[in-house]
Amino acid sequence: MIKLFASDLDGTLLNATHMVDPVIVSALRTVTKSGAHFAVATGRTMRSPNDFGFHGVGIEAVCSNGSIILDRDGNTIYHSDVDKGVLEEMLRTFPQVCFECVGLDRTYVTGSPQDQLAG
Structure with missing residues (x-):
């Protein structure tokens, strides 16, 4: 079955x-x-x-x-959470990249809405 x-x-x-x-x-x-x-x-x-x-x-x-x-x-x-130290390093290393970090109670986004749409 x-x-x-x-x-x-x-x-x-x-x-x-x-x-x-x-x-x-x-x-x-x-x-x-x-x-x-x-x-x-x-x-x-x-x-x-x-x-x-x-x-x-x-x-x-x-x-x-x-x-x-x-x-x-x-x-x-x-x-499963992303290690905060790893996330901080990624944000520092790639400041030009838009990130979307999803948490249990909210989503954190870097970059403007236009940057997000542009990929």
Whole structure:
């Protein structure tokens, strides 16, 4: 018996407006009601499994490239912090590079919004 289904978000579960579509939500409800788990695995940051339109589906989320894992209720069940000394060294060494550092309660961003969009 399959106990876990996992999927990426972009180009897989999310539509052109970056939301999950009702057909996918229905399929995910069928999977989770059967007793199996469903997890999204993404480099994106999710604050809750309800992000992107997954309201009431009961999914887990492996997000921020695996550094944060959320259970079905949105509780953090695992997180891995970047060493503050390493982060400080990166910011000093690469002042021209925009960084996005995701924490459990906020996201820290360097550079202007225009710099971020320019990559």
